[in-house]
Amino acid sequence: MKLIHTADWHLGQTFHGQERHVEHSAFLDWLLQTLEARKPDALLVAGDVFDVVNPSLRAQEQLYGFIVEAHRRLPRLDIVMIAGNHDSGSRIELPGPLMRRLNAHALGRVSWCDDGSLDAERLLVPLTDADGETRAWCLALPFLRPAEVTGNRRQNAADGEHEGDYIAGIQRVHRELIDAARRQRRPGQALVAMSHAHLRGAKVSEHSERPIVIGGEESISAALFPDDIAYVALGHLHRPQQVGEPRIRYSGSPLPMDFSEVNYPHQVVEVTLEGESLVGSESIAIPRAVELLRVGPAPLDQVLTELEALPREGQEALPEQEEEHEASAESTLPRERWPWLEVRVDLDAPRPDLRHRIETALADCPVRLLRIHTRFPAATGTGHEARVTLESLGPRALFERAWQESYGAMPDADTLRDFDALCQEVLHHTSPEEEGTP
Numbered sequence: 512m513k514l515i516h517t518a519d520w521h522l523g524q525t526f527h528g529q530e531r532h533v534e535h536s537a538f539l540d541w542l543l544q545t546l547e548a549r550k551p552d553a554l555l556v557a558g559d560v561f562d563v564v565n566p567s568l569r570a571q572e573q574l575y576g577f578i579v580e581a582h583r584r585l586p587r588l589d590i591v592m593i594a595g596n597h598d599s600g601s602r603i604e605l606p607g608p609l610m611r612r613l614n615a616h617a618l619g620r621v622s623w624c625d626d627g628s629l630d631a632e633r634l635l636v637p638l639t640d641a642d643g644e645t646r647a648w649c650l651a652l653p654f655l656r657p658a659e660v661t662g663n664r665r666q667n668a669a670d671g672e673h674e675g676d677y678i679a680g681i682q683r684v685h686r687e688l689i690d691a692a693r694r695q696r697r698p699g700q701a702l703v704a705m706s707h708a709h710l711r712g713a714k715v716s717e718h719s720e721r722p723i724v725i726g727g728e729e730s731i732s733a734a735l736f737p738d739d740i741a742y743v744a745l746g747h748l749h750r751p752q753q754v755g756e757p758r759i760r761y762s763g764s765p766l767p768m769d770f771s772e773v774n775y776p777h778q779v780v781e782v783t784l785e786g787e788s789l790v791g792s793e794s795i796a797i798p799r800a801v802e803l804l805r806v807g808p809a810p811l812d813q814v815l816t817e818l819e820a821l822p823r824e825g826q827e828a829l830p831e832q833e834e835e836h837e838a839s840a841e842s843t844l845p846r847e848r849w850p851w852l853e854v855r856v857d858l859d860a861p862r863p864d865l866r867h868r869i870e871t872a873l874a875d876c877p878v879r880l881l882r883i884h885t886r887f888p889a890a891t892g893t894g895h896e897a898r899v900t901l902e903s904l905g906p907r908a909l910f911e912r913a914w915q916e917s918y919g920a921m922p923d924a925d926t927l928r929d930f931d932a933l934c935q936e937v938l939h940h941t942s943p944e945e946e947g948t949p
Contacts, residue, residue: 512638512646514703515546516780518557518746519764521597523570525562526851527881531766532569533847537800538765539577542779545795547584549781552646553638554581554588557746557762558595558654558707560603575606582613587643590615591636593653595707595746600653618651621659621684629684631691638703647701647741647784650692654707654747655681657932678731681708685735693739701741701784709747710754713761733759741789742782751778751794758789765797770853770882773803801848804878807855808886811868814856818872844877852878857886906934 522535546554561570581588592615594603600619607617622630638647660680692702709715711730733755736743743759749772751763762780767773776796783791806817854869862868869883910930914922922930 512553512640512701512784513549513551514553514555514638514647514742514744514782514784515549515551516555516557516742516744516760516762516782517542517765518707518744518762519559519595519749519768520556520574521559521562521764521766521768522573523562523566524766524768529851529879529881531801532573534766534800535570535573538797539573541798542765543577543580543584545779546581546588549795550585551781552587552589552640553649554590555649555703555705555744556590556592557705557744558593559597559746559764560592560595561598563597564599564602566602578610578613578615582615586614587639587641588614589636589638591638591649591651591705592617593651593705593707593746594619596654596656598654603653616651618653620653621655629687629691631688632695634688635692635695645697645700647703648692648696650688650702650704650740652684652688652704652706655684660684681731682735689737689740699786701787701789702739703742703744703782703784704736704740705744705746707746710745710759713748713754714750714752715748739787741784741787742792744780744782750775751780757792760792766799767803770803770805770851773805802850804850804852805855806852808857808884809855810857811862811865814854815868815872818854818869818876821873821876821878823875823877846877846879849877849879852880853882853884854880855884855886857888859887859889907931 520535520538524531524535560574578590581590590610590613592603594600594617598619603617603619610617616636618634618636621634624630634651636649636651637645638649640646657677657680660683661677689702689704696702709730710733712733713730733743736759741758745754745759745761748761749764749768751761753760760780763775763777764772765777765779767775767777776794777799778794778796781793781795782789783793804821807814809817852873856865856869858865865885866883870880873880907927907930911921911927914920914926
């Protein structure tokens with residue numbers, strides 16, 4: 512049995528205010544071609560299908576158009592997707608009855624039975640081969656929000672766990688789901704877990720990955736996935752990587768979500784199972800539809816020189832810049848395929864004319880300037896406190912500073928837990944219309 516593992520599509524994402532519809536369309540077209548060529552039995556999408564809980568109509572059209580076309584080309588293909596922390600669980604599940612007619616399954620949230628046990632059956636999806644025989648079971652575990660795993664008071668009390676223990680709740684969900692899968696499967700059938708989570712020890716992106724829980728206490732252990740799980744298809748972290756062993760992997764995001772991800776090897780993973788075991792995996796590189804360019808950090812004069820050296824309209828690209836392009840003029844690309852550009856400048860003092868000088872240096876250059884990042888190295892190490900931005904602090908650190916300024920001490924652990932829970936509620940709030948309430 513062959514599976515394709517992908518995650519973190521972030522359909523509808525805007526890049527410093529600019530939409531990326533063309534890039535996502537190019538990826539989905541490539542994925543369709545790859546599915547046709549490789550003929551896997553199943554496609555696993557491990558969360559963050561959309562970039563926001565209320566995605567645009569265009570982003571939703573991209574997803575459902577892809578599912579319809581994938582089913583048309585490969586009628587036997589099973590598609591399983593889970594909600595990530597950027598998704599709305601209810602929105603992901605809403606078209607479920609229609610999607611199941613296309614062999615597509617969407618799991619957005621966990622639910623509990625009246626006796627306090629996990630409703631595990633709805634999270635177990637059979638994966639079938641070309642003959643329609645069940646060869647594996649997918650344990651489709653969507654992103655677990657604190658309210659979903661800490662509000663089950665009856666089972667918490669039975670297990671002797673603290674009512675608000677988020678990690679203990681996550682562990683219980685995994686334990687009950689794996690036990691249910693073991694009961695469900697027959698000899699020779701593999702177990703494949705799919706989860707959207709931050710595994711302890713995995714490497715995160717420099718800037719683009721929002722912590723699942725603001726306090727950073729959300730990371731879970733790979734030990735939650737015992738050896739009889741043949742493969743663990745993970746989402747949330749954008750850097751492709753295995754965690755501890757080859758069977759536990761993040762596929763990574765198909766597009767760079769930030770300039771810090773410019774050198775990531777964006778990919779999907781083809782997984783091969785034989786009976787109950789993993790026998791191989793292969794990374795399949797995703798071609799980049801739009802390049803990302805970074806100039807600097809360097810003094811202004813050097814940055815301007817580098818910008819002026821970029822190819823102009825009608826000029827051939829420099830050899831080192833056309834590594835992944837056809838040998839043709841950069842200007843032959845339509846505007847929506849022009850590279851995104853970030854300029855990083857070291858300054859001695861503020862320059863009000865900075866943007867004007869950079870834009871002048873880029874005249875007739877087929878690039879799209881997205882961001883100018885300035886640094887002031889001379890202010891470091893001279894007794895001045897390094898410049899701190901809201902983005903670099905994050906909500907929790909900002910709260911700690913404000914609390915200390917007001918009360919002369921750091922907030923205690925209970926206060927921080929309450930703050931983390933409040934941040935989660937704000938970040939993942941969904942409108943009443945979305946939840947189907949008046």
